[in-house]
Amino acid sequence: MTQPIYDDAFLSRIEDALRAALPRWGLSGESDLRLLTISENATFRAHDPATRRDVVFRVHRPGYHSRDEIDSELAWLTALGREEVVATLTPVPQTDGGLIAELDEGGTLRHAVAFELVAGREPAEGDDLARWYRELGAINARLHLHARGWQRPAGFTRKRWDYDAMLGEVKLWGDWRAALGLTREGRAVLERTATVLRALLDAYGTGEDRFGLVHADMRLANLLVEGDTLSVIDFDDCGFSWYLYDFASAISFSEHEPYIPTLQAAWIEGYRTVAPLADEDCAMLPVFIMLRRLLLTAWIASHAETPTAQALGEGYTHGTVDLARAFLATYDAPAMAAAGRVAS
Structure with a gap:
């Protein structure tokens, strides 16, 4: 830790x-x-x-x-x-x-x-979040289009948020195995989940149409609403990752909530008003959500002094294990027949 x-x-x-x-x-x-x-x-x-x-x-x-x-x-x-x-x-x-x-x-x-200083407030659960996630989808599409076409300055360097950086050897945000309250049974579930995630992500690949410069941390705390304007702040974690990872980061700490499918549908709808988004890419969103959840579980363990980690504690770990079980019920068989389902 x-x-x-x-x-x-x-x-x-x-x-x-x-x-x-x-x-x-x-x-x-x-x-x-x-x-x-x-x-x-x-x-x-x-x-x-x-x-x-x-x-x-x-x-x-x-x-x-x-x-x-x-x-x-x-x-x-x-x-x-x-x-x-x-x-x-x-x-x-x-x-x-x-x-x-x-x-x-x-x-x-x-x-x-x-x-x-940017005027505005963080969107709250009592708001029409689907409206703002529809707008966020359009914003993400514009960001991704810009990232693909922008001529980066010489010496441009940002972290690469791939599997190794998140859950593999690098562990930029710590090791999920140190998660608060993780039991032996829970560890086994998460070990299997990490293995399945690697197989699915390896099959999906990091082609330039799927992987590039992204914000990587569009959670509610980094969004501000002022009138009809949605602002995105805190690019501190921007780096190179899968474009769809931006949605997974946008529901950080809320992955288990029952309204997430509604937000996902709104985000996809908004994205498609600006740029194409294939159904096979959308089918990968649950994979990136699980990847982000496991990464955040590691972050909480390695940043225990922060208010966010203290507020979530062991309950977040137990929720991660529950989500992982549900994830494996759909995505492991074994590892979607060597990830043939998402192969290009």
């Missing part, structure tokens, strides 16, 4: 370091600075009464993204905003023009970036 880092002392140090750096973005020492969220990174909001500016800061988790990876994320984000592909965050440069700052946190350098 990854050693937790977001204890009170660590948060206090990075807040102090960020406060000292506020003048780099033209913010005064009178600015109110408060923590918004802790997930992969720590996010703060600053309000400067002197200039009436509101800026959101992301202080990066140590050891996760390199400076080149952060620079590449900002390059795509800037291109998406400039070409009006999606309503999203606008990076705020420092007074010297740079987008990435280095903060001295107790003698250790941390990367930090700033964004203009």
Whole structure:
């Protein structure tokens, strides 16, 4: 298990370091600075009464993204905003023009970036979620079309979210075997599920029509609704993966809810208003949902200090095992006759 880092002392140090750096973005020492969220990174909001500016800061988790990876994320984000592909965050440069700052946190350098505040609220279960997932499907299609045609700048580098990175040897978000409350029986179920997922994904392949640059974390917390506008924020996990993985990430932590098929149908409908989406691709959505669920189970185990992990705990693990059993009832026989069902 990854050693937790977001204890009170660590948060206090990075807040102090960020406060000292506020003048780099033209913010005064009178600015109110408060923590918004802790997930992969720590996010703060600053309000400067002197200039009436509101800026959101992301202080990066140590050891996760390199400076080149952060620079590449900002390059795509800037291109998406400039070409009006999606309503999203606008990076705020420092007074010297740079987008990435280095903060001295107790003698250790941390990367930090700033964004203009985006108006809106997170969609809630009481909303007409199907409406917003229909819009999200259209947004995903536009993102995917842009990713296919965009000339990436030299040196562009982002993580590759394939099977090895998620569940295989690399384990970017930890090992699901360390999941909270996982029993011996549950482990056996998840071991079989991981094996079946590999077979199905290997058969589906990573051709350029199926695999490319994606957002990779479009969960509700990264969506903002304001009037008729749906904004997508937090491209911190963008990288190279299956295009359909974007839907799986969009229902993060809700994979078990009975309304998910309705959201899936709405997402597909919205996607097809912008770009084609074959039935054989849609048939793979449950595979990506199970892949994401198992990855999130590992994330909770390796990020136990975060509020999300603490709120979900062992219950999420037990739910993962239940979903895996249902998944195997449909997709293992064995491994869909060596994954012939989804072969190109």
